Amino acid sequence: MNVAQTAVKSDEYRIEEGKRSLIHDPVEGDNTKITLVRARGSYVWDDKGNRYLDCTSQAWSNNLGANDPRVVEAAIAQLREITHARPNFNTKPLLTLTSKLRDIAPGDLHRIGYALHGSLAVEMAMKLALKNRPGAQNIIVLQDAYHGRSITTMAASWPHPDNPFLPLQPRFTRIPHPDPYRPRLGLDPETDVQLCLSLLEDVIDRGVDGGVAAIMMEPIMGNGGHIVLPVSYLKGVREICDRRGILLIWDEIQSCFGRTGKMFASDFYGIVPDIMTFGKGIGGGFPLAGIFASEKLNKFDSGEDALTFGSFPVAMAAAIATIDAIIEDKLCDKAHDLGIFATGRLKEMAKHRKLIGDVRGPGLFVSIELVKDRETKEPARAAAAEVYRRGVDRGVLFGESRYAGLGNLIKVKPPLDCSVEDMGHALDVLDEVLGSIEADGIA
Ligand SMILES: Cc1ncc(COP(=O)(O)O)c(C=O)c1O
Known part of the structure; x- marks a missing residue:
């Protein structure tokens, strides 16, 4: 097809053709997917003019409501100055943001590095751990963890059935973790915690070849089933790491920048890891992620960690405005x-x-787990999928969880500046939708 023919195709043609050609959509021309055209605060609009209250914050990333004018203006001002600088150069937003992050960092996590995506921030965290524990070849992760979709972070997440990427993936040692809602063998949750801590020590002693460089975990497990790890477990893992000279990595990509009601889950629990990732909420809608690391750790040497767009000035300017707004707006x-x-x-x-x-x-960081029966706790997956669909029909986007084998979570995680009225409306809709699903006998 020549260039002239390409130019005359209608917008509608382009949209349909675009849908068919997307490599990430398993369904040819998936028409169930909403095409978004606008976002403000807690709301998004589709290409047909429908408005939705967004209880997903677009993958829990718009902690500050979408398109906040302070962020948009900061990004535009930066665009006018310099859009891109490779990592061999400093820029003003890079240095200002780094200094701001240092001010709010938990404990001694005063070394800061950047990537554009959470998955790459997690890889940076693992690289730094391995660099600082020479010879220790293992990183231990939790069974229902989610750390991203790069080839390495997928391997550090829950096992994927029929995983086609296995030939190129590193092997992680996955350990069982407590689950207060489903403690193993019907144990009381605290005994389950102690069992899991003891299993962790067992694995360090007898379950790996050689040393352990780091234990990596989300303090609140997000995509793997919204499992709120008990504080006694988090403290226990910290204590084991200290006693054995193992680094503790917390993946706070989902829990950072106010989602838990504190700036970081580390502040919420009063526990400081050695390395902590951040992402999602920091950018005010712009892609940005990175790590905080203890100042006790050696830095990277040149060539060990550099991404072409890893310190993208526009995202950094947006992040500065976002952090200021999160603080200013309490x-x-x-x-x-x-x-x-x-x-x-x-x-x-x-x-x-x-x-x-x-x-x-x-x-x-709000969700509900839907079950067919409160005794057996059998996941009500069909009901969860239906909540999403019926929510869409009523103008509310609820988050779902299809991952880690459960698929029965409904997440209600709008931007942190969502109004009480909007939250109340979302919950009214949820109540109504659950009622209609129960009436239809779907579970
Ligand atoms: C805890 C956690 N780690 C890592 C990631 C990966 O981040 P990204 O999708 O930006 O690569 C996510 C994304 O959902 C996450 O929740």
Whole structure:
């Protein structure tokens, strides 16, 4: 086809052709996928003019509501100055952001590095751990972990059935972790914690060849089933790492920048890892991720970690404005308060909606687990998929979880500056949708 023919195709043709050609859509021309054209605060609009209340914050990333004017203006101002600089150069936003992050970093996590995507920030964290523990060849991860979709971080996440990428993936040692909602053997949750800590020590002693460089975990497991690890477990792992000279990596890509009601989960739990990743919420909608590392750790040498767009000035300028706005607007406190409102209402709802098996927080890290039966806790996957569909019909986007074998979570995680009225509306819709699904006998 020549260039002239290409130019005359209609917009509609382009959209349909684009849908058919997307390599990530398993369905040819998937028409169930909404095409977004606009976003403001807690709302997004599709190409047909429909408005949706976005309880997904676009993969829990718009901690500050979408297209906040302060962020947009900062990004535009930066665009006018310099858009791209390779990592061999410093830029003003790079240095200013680094200094700001140092101010808010937990403990001594005063070394800061950047990537554009969480998966690459996790890889950076692992590289730094390996560099600082020469000779130790193992990194231990949790069974239901999610650390990304690069070839290495997929391997560090839960096992993928029929994984085609295995030939090129490194092997991680996965350990069982506590799950307060489903403690093994019906143990009380605290005994399950102690069992898992003891299994961890066992694995370090007898389950790996050679030394362990790091234990990597999300403090609150997000995509792997929203499992809120008990604080006694988090403290226990920290203590084991200290005693054995193993580095502790916390992947805070999902829990950072106010989502838990504190700036970081590290602040929420009062536990400081040696390396901590961040991502999602920092960029105010722009792609940015990175790591905080203890100042005790050696830095990277030249050539060990550099990405062409890894310190993208526009994303950095957006991140500076985002952090300022999160602090100025007291969004951590707002997330805490709105989270209490939301989980309180969900617990009330659970009294008459039998599908709700569990209600989880903290802060605006909010979800419910849907079960067929509260005794057996069998996941109600079909009901969860239906909540999403019926929510869309009523103008509310709920988050779902299809991963880690469960697929029965409904997440209610709007931007942290979502109004109480909007949150109330989302929960009214959820209540109505659950009622209609129960009436239709779907579970
Ligand atoms: C805990 C955690 N780590 C890593 C990632 C990967 O981030 P990205 O999709 O930006 O590569 C995610 C994304 O959902 C995440 O939740």
